[in-house]
Amino acid sequence: xxxxxxxxxxxxxKVLKKTHNLVPxxxxxxxxxxxLRRYINNFKGFxxxxxxxxxxxxINRAGTMVLPFLSKYLKDDLGFNYAxxxxxxxxxxxxxxxxxxxxxxxxxxxxxxRIMIMSLVVTGFAFIALQYITTxxxxxxxxxxxxxxxxxxxxxxxxxxxxxxxxxxxxxxxxLVRLAVNLGFxxxxxxxxxxxxxxxxxxxxxxxxxxxxxxxxxFWLLVKxxxxxIESKEAKQLLEASRESVFKDKPFWIFLxxxxxxxxxxxxxxxxxxxxxxxxxxxxxxxxxLLLTLNGILIFFLEMPxxxxxxxxxxxxxxxxxxxCFLMSVSLFLMLINVWAGILVIMMLxxxxxxxxxxxxxxxxxxxxxxxxxxxxxxxxxxMSFSAAHILSAKLGMxxxxxxxxQKNWLFMGVLGLVGTYAGYKVLQLLAKExxxxxxx
Numbered sequence: 001x002x003x004x005x006x007x008x009x010x011x012x013x014k015v016l017k018k019t020h021n022l023v024p025x026x027x028x029x030x031x032x033x034x035x036l037r038r039y040i041n042n043f044k045g046f047x048x049x050x051x052x053x054x055x056x057x058x059i060n061r062a063g064t065m066v067l068p069f070l071s072k073y074l075k076d077d078l079g080f081n082y083a084x085x086x087x088x089x090x091x092x093x094x095x096x097x098x099x100x101x102x103x104x105x106x107x108x109x110x111x112x113x114r115i116m117i118m119s120l121v122v123t124g125f126a127f128i129a130l131q132y133i134t135t136x137x138x139x140x141x142x143x144x145x146x147x148x149x150x151x152x153x154x155x156x157x158x159x160x161x162x163x164x165x166x167x168x169x170x171x172x173x174x175x176l177v178r179l180a181v182n183l184g185f186x187x188x189x190x191x192x193x194x195x196x197x198x199x200x201x202x203x204x205x206x207x208x209x210x211x212x213x214x215x216x217x218x219f220w221l222l223v224k225x226x227x228x229x230i231e232s233k234e235a236k237q238l239l240e241a242s243r244e245s246v247f248k249d250k251p252f253w254i255f256l257x258x259x260x261x262x263x264x265x266x267x268x269x270x271x272x273x274x275x276x277x278x279x280x281x282x283x284x285x286x287x288x289x290l291l292l293t294l295n296g297i298l299i300f301f302l303e304m305p306x307x308x309x310x311x312x313x314x315x316x317x318x319x320x321x322x323x324x325c326f327l328m329s330v331s332l333f334l335m336l337i338n339v340w341a342g343i344l345v346i347m348m349l350x351x352x353x354x355x356x357x358x359x360x361x362x363x364x365x366x367x368x369x370x371x372x373x374x375x376x377x378x379x380x381x382x383x384m385s386f387s388a389a390h391i392l393s394a395k396l397g398m399x400x401x402x403x404x405x406x407q408k409n410w411l412f413m414g415v416l417g418l419v420g421t422y423a424g425y426k427v428l429q430l431l432a433k434e435x436x437x438x439x440x441x
Contacts, residue, residue, distance in 0.1 A: 043176070043304070049164040050173050052222045053157070058180040060120065060215040069192055069285060072274050073201045074139075082402035084136055089271055089394030091140045095147030097387035103152030104159075104380020112156040112163070113225035117216055119153040124212030126150070131205035151387065158379040162367070163226050170367065175307045175360045183300045193289035251430040252369050254423050255318065255362075256385045258325055261420030262358045263389025264396065265328040265413055269295075269351070272397040273335075276406050281341045291344060295352045303356045310361070317361040318431065322424025324358025327351075329417025335410040 074080040074088055106115050126146040133142045157177070165173035195203040269292065277283035277291075310320055331350035337343045366382040400409040 045166070045169055046173060046176065047164055047166070049223050049226075050161070050169075050176065052219065053160060053164065054176050054180040056215045056219045057157075057177050058184045059211055059218070060184070069196065069201070069204065069274065069288075071271055072278070072285065073204075075275065077201050078134055078136075078139070080136060082398050086395050086398030086402070088136075088140055088143060089398065090391050091144040092147055093387055093389075093391030093394060095144040096151040096390055097384050099148040099151030100155055100383040100387050101380050102148070104155035104383070106152065107156045107159045107380075111225065112159040115152055115156040116160065117220055119149055119151075119156065120212045120216035123150040123153070124209040124216075126209070127205050127212065128209035131202045151383070154383045155380045158363070158367070158383070170364070172304070172307065172311070174363050175304055178360055179300055179304060183296060191289075193284070193286035196285045249369065251427050251434065252366075254430070255321075255365065255427045256382070258321065258420045258423040258427065259362050259366075259382070259385045260389045260392070261416055261423070262321075262325050262328055262354075262362070263386045264393040265325075265332055265417050265420075266351070266355060266358075267390050267393035268332065268397055268409075268413060271394050272401055272406070272409060275401075276335075277344070280338055280406065281344070283341075283344075291348055294345070294348055295355070298349075298352045299356060303360065306356055307360050316428070317365045318424060318427050320357050320361045321365065322421055322428070324354045324356070324361075325417055325420040325424055327354035327357065329414050329421060330354075332410050332417060333414035336407060336414075338407065 070092075071085050071089070074085045075082075080088065103115055103119065123146065126142075126149060130139075130142055130146060133139050158174075161170060161173050161177065192204055192207075195207065274288050277288045283291075310317075327350055331347045331354060334343055334347045334350060363382070366379065396412070397409055400412055
């Protein structure tokens with residue numbers, strides 16, 4: 001009797017094992033196909049112009065190899081000290097801020113299409129010329145003028161998305177363009193590291209300039225300008241009143257402060273962190289480039305599904321951005337572990353997830369607050385917040401490293417991230433009161 005029971009248990013175990021080996025394989029294949037279908041469906045419904053703009057953005061971003069290595073170029077090739085590098089990056093951010101403001105203002109005046117073309121053509125030649133400027137004062141002035149022209153492109157591009165994308169697709173269209181940015185960002189730093197090792201830093205300036213010109217030529221040949229509808233006199237008066245109210249929009253300005261904080265933390269990837277890789281762990285330019293490539297690859301595969309999920313479930317965008325700010329804070333605190341190089345990979349994972357939460361939805365929230373017809377000026381204010389972040393990131397980061405060392409910088413940035421997280425919490429409270437006030441009426 002016991003023998004029969006023992007045999008029956010063995011047979012049953014074998015049957016279960018076979019079932020376990022067969023069903024999960026089929027289940028895994030079904031789940032994989034389901035995920036692929038869902039992933040592909042995220043890319044449906046975009047206009048031809050949006051796809052071309054995405055291609056142009058990818059080419060341009062893949063060629064933008066100077067930025068991740070700019071601080072190392074200034075230190076290794078031009079021999080600038082930390083304070084000088086911080087000042088160069090300050091002028092970089094100052095030019096970016098002025099360019100963002102001009103780009104938004106001119107987009108509303110003469111149209112986004114002309115601004116986009118002029119910006120990238122002139123920027124291409126400016127980057128090629130930048131390699132021949134080696135003095136400290138000269139480089140500060142040159143990088144300032146280059147970024148004034150280069151960052152006129154960003155608010156104009158945001159307005160083009162508003163024009164060429166359907167209203168229901170605008171957040172996804174922005175995410176699609178960000179995917180192109182990050183796919184280019186995945187390829188660019190690794191290629192840049194190889195160019196530095198084989199040709200030198202000069203090759204980066206040529207690559208950057210040529211790809212700027214090539215990308216905008218493709219846009220000019222394949223995309224025709226689409227004019228905005230002419231506004232009535234009454235509509236213009238309403239828009240002027242709306243624009244004035246922007247400066248009284250307390251939740252928006254606190255939200256912009258959180259955006260500045262996330263920008264300050266994120267831009268450490270291009271200012272202090274590449275130097276830290278070399279000084280603390282003796283990483284090569286290629287290894288630094290590969291870490292940045294990891295960021296781009298993860299965003300390419302994960303950001304669109306995450307954005308689609310959040311959009312479908314109508315999760316509060318400000319909550320998502322606030323979570324992104326908190327995760328950036330965690331990523332900088334992780335840098336305090338300075339005895340194991342593997343922490344750089346873990347830090348990059350946290351920073352990447354934070355970026356996927358913070359940036360697509362901060363753009364979307366800012367656009368949703370913009371009065372119709374003044375999107376260019378409104379988005380200029382938003383993009384200027386990131387230019388301000390670039391200025392602060394460079395000056396604060398380089399200054400703290402120069403006087404107190406890397407560890408104090410990571411500690412300061414982590415605490416700053418917590419302050420930004422609290423600002424996000426305050427925005428949520430103000431928006432809740434705003435909703436409550438509207439419902440009372």
